[in-house]
Amino acid sequence: AACASSHVLVGQARSPISPDQVRVYLQAPTGCEQIALVEGSSRGAFAVSEQAKMDRVIERLKKEAAALGANAIVLRDVVDQSSGSVGSGFATTTASGSTTQVVGTSLSTSFLSKGGSAIAIYVAPEALSSR
Numbered sequence: 001a002a003c004a005s006s007h008v009l010v011g012q013a014r015s016p017i018s019p020d021q022v023r024v025y026l027q028a029p030t031g032c033e034q035i036a037l038v039e040g041s042s043r044g045a046f047a048v049s050e051q052a053k054m055d056r057v058i059e060r061l062k063k064e065a066a067a068l069g070a071n072a073i074v075l076r077d078v079v080d081q082s083s084g085s086v087g088s089g090f091a092t093t094t095a096s097g098s099t100t101q102v103v104g105t106s107l108s109t110s111f112l113s114k115g116g117s118a119i120a121i122y123v124a125p126e127a128l129s130s131r
Contacts, residue, residue, distance in 0.1 A: 005040040005064040007120065014069025014122060022062040023072040023123075032121040038064040038073065041115040053114040054078065061118045070120035078116040 011034045040060030042053040057078060065073045091104030 005038065005060040007036040007038045007064050007068060009036045009068070010119075011035045016069055017066050017071060019059070019062040019066040021071055022066050024058060024062070025072055025074045025121075028074045028119065028121060029072075029123055029127060031127060032072070032123045034119055034121055035068050035070045036065070036120040037117065038068075038120045039115065039117045040064060041113055043113040043115075045113075047113075050114075057114050057116040061116060065118070065120035068120055070122055072121050072123050073118035074121060076117045076119065078114055080112045080114060 013035060038061050040057050040063075042056040042060075045053070045056040047053045047056045061073050061075075087106060087108035089104060089106035091102060093100060093102045095101075
């Protein structure tokens, strides 16, 4: 199974913080420090609705960023990912004289998860309090 989250450092990591302290931005605030590119997915999570999948992606991005000491993330993109598929089939054969007849049916379904990427950043406490 693929990892639920990962990162690539692009700056200096800091001491880890609680994921609850990580804010989510759509645009980077002025004067922030980039720490890492982080990725996360809803793969392996019991999340059925699109919102539940998105919540799991954000949760995992925040957790990865917090482990690096980032107090915010800037969302880059969120995409649907294939998490696998299940198929089943049934066939029957009948023969009569020189004629053979085969009848079959099958069913297949795919499972989708969400994946996302963000930039883990550090925003100075005074800049956070003014937002």
